Amino acid sequence: MALWGGRFSGETSSMFKQVNDSLPFDYRLAEQDIKGSIAWSKALANAKVLTAEEQQSIEAALSKLLINVEQGEVDFASSEEEDIHSFVESYLIDTIGDLGKKLHTGRSRNDQVATDLRLWTKTHIQQLQADVVQLIDAVLHAASRNGDVIIPGYTHLQRAQPVLFSHWCLAYVEMFKRDLHRLDDALNRINQSPLGCGALAGTTFPIDREALAKDLGFDTPCLNSLDAVSDRDFVLDLLFSSSTGMMHLSRLAEDLIFYNSGEAGFLQLSDAVTSGSSLMPQKKNPDALELMRGKCGRVFGHLQGLLVTMKGLPLAYNKDMQEDKEGAFDAVLQYHICLQIAVEVISTLKLNDTATTKAAQQGYANATELADYLVDKNMPFRTAHDVAGQAVMLAISKGVALEQLPLEELKGLSDLIGEDVFECLALEAVIAKRNILGGTSHKTVSDALHLELEKLDRLKETYLT
Ligand code: ARG
Numbered sequence: 001m002a003l004w005g006g007r008f009s010g011e012t013s014s015m016f017k018q019v020n021d022s023l024p025f026d027y028r029l030a031e032q033d034i035k036g037s038i039a040w041s042k043a044l045a046n047a048k049v050l051t052a053e054e055q056q057s058i059e060a061a062l063s064k065l066l067i068n069v070e071q072g073e074v075d076f077a078s079s080e081e082e083d084i085h086s087f088v089e090s091y092l093i094d095t096i097g098d099l100g101k102k103l104h105t106g107r108s109r110n111d112q113v114a115t116d117l118r119l120w121t122k123t124h125i126q127q128l129q130a131d132v133v134q135l136i137d138a139v140l141h142a143a144s145r146n147g148d149v150i151i152p153g154y155t156h157l158q159r160a161q162p163v164l165f166s167h168w169c170l171a172y173v174e175m176f177k178r179d180l181h182r183l184d185d186a187l188n189r190i191n192q193s194p195l196g197c198g199a200l201a202g203t204t205f206p207i208d209r210e211a212l213a214k215d216l217g218f219d220t221p222c223l224n225s226l227d228a229v230s231d232r233d234f235v236l237d238l239l240f241s242s243s244t245g246m247m248h249l250s251r252l253a254e255d256l257i258f259y260n261s262g263e264a265g266f267l268q269l270s271d272a273v274t275s276g277s278s279l280m281p282q283k284k285n286p287d288a289l290e291l292m293r294g295k296c297g298r299v300f301g302h303l304q305g306l307l308v309t310m311k312g313l314p315l316a317y318n319k320d321m322q323e324d325k326e327g328a329f330d331a332v333l334q335y336h337i338c339l340q341i342a343v344e345v346i347s348t349l350k351l352n353d354t355a356t357t358k359a360a361q362q363g364y365a366n367a368t369e370l371a372d373y374l375v376d377k378n379m380p381f382r383t384a385h386d387v388a389g390q391a392v393m394l395a396i397s398k399g400v401a402l403e404q405l406p407l408e409e410l411k412g413l414s415d416l417i418g419e420d421v422f423e424c425l426a427l428e429a430v431i432a433k434r435n436i437l438g439g440t441s442h443k444t445v446s447d448a449l450h451l452e453l454e455k456l457d458r459l460k461e462t463y464l465t
Pocket of ligand 1: 022026083109110113317319321322
């Protein structure tokens with residue numbers, strides 16, 4: 001049953017119905033629409049628009065529908081209703097008759113849909129935060145398991161300086177903590193209730209909007225009716241947070257795809273998250289990681305899509321805004337899936353520390369050490385950089401590592417170089433010297449790891465309920 005038939009005499013075109021109906025996707029808001037409707041019926045009773053008995057009948061019928069929805073017993077797919085709001089209202093009228101027609105008093109689908117979507121977004125942000133905490137947990141434990149493994153660190157995808165694998169892990173933990181708190185920020189802004197703002201100008205009935213907001217779990221009511229019904233910033237916040245989180249997952253995927261490549265051979269991914277080739281029997285492809293990287297595109301697309309949809313809209317509600325939902329639903333689903341798959345990948349990967357150590361030793365990743373060594377002997381850094389560069393060139397011409405050059409040849413470049421240079425160039429020394437806060441020495445990394453593991457307990461208490 002259309003909610004707006006009175007003013008119309010002509011039929012709706014079936015093509016228009018197809019483009020206008022949102023039930024095929026907004027049925028996902030059923031739970032929120034029913035809970036919002038129950039809260040609205042209470043607010044109407046408090047405002048003496050409904051009697052206590054009327055409110056109870058409405059609430060009983062809606063609660064029954066809610067149970068059916070939760071048990072997956074409601075057939076949305078064969079319904080002809082325009083959207084979830086008409087679906088719920090029609091159900092109410094079919095079940096309790098004319099009394100059901102009183103529920104929409106003082107309410108518009110404009111404040112209703114904004115409320116439903118805020119409720120939905122809140123719940124899903126909390127789900128995503130739980131996922132992010134699980135991933136932080138998995139990464140911290142991968143760091144603990146592989147605390148001493150040294151890998152080459154890269155800039156420009158050229159071997160730059162060696163780092164601990166656990167240091168690499170903690171870099172991603174920093175990103176994931178920011179993702180978590182970015183979602184907190186989004187939650188703070190979502191926490192206002194549009195209900196009671198009507199179509200755009202506010203309702204005429206004496207609704208206690210403060211109490212209604214609290215009843216629905218919001219902090220406060222939205223303060224301006226025009227803004228309340230036309231604001232979708234909270235969806236954009238969700239999409240931006242999801243996009244940034246996906247970008248981090250994509251970089252993680254990219255690192256791991258490279259580490260897993262035949263060329264690097266730094267690690268092995270579990271059979272559980274890889275697939276084979278239909279033609280080449282030897283292949284074991286990192287598909288899970290490629291999909292994490294690949295799914296970024298559509299999530300970024302949803303953010304861009306909604307920004308463009310919103311940019312030209314005059315106040316207040318316009319039907320364009322119905323386009324806010326499918327992208328948000330999909331972004332949340334993809335981000336949720338990718339966070340979970342990342343946990344599986346990280347928890348099951350096996351490092352090949354012989355290969356990582358060998359690679360870290362090659363590529364003149366200790367050239368900076370030679371320069372720093374000369375600085376310690378009072379040579380100005382710029383000159384030291386030049387001498388170290390010449391040493392690298394010499395070593396390349398002989399096909400050896402820096403520390404394999406005979407002392408005499410090194411002395412030929414600078415007589416400040418002595419026997420002690422060799423311990424300085426050793427891989428372990430290169431790591432050990434970076435004991436500054438935030439650096440990659442064993443001590444700083446294991447301190448940082450312990451701190452994060454302690455914080456993890458608090459994160460779990462806060463976000464995994
Ligand atoms: N299905 C609509 C949406 O998602 C609900 C709001 C309809 N409001 C209106 N004035 N037609 O945006």
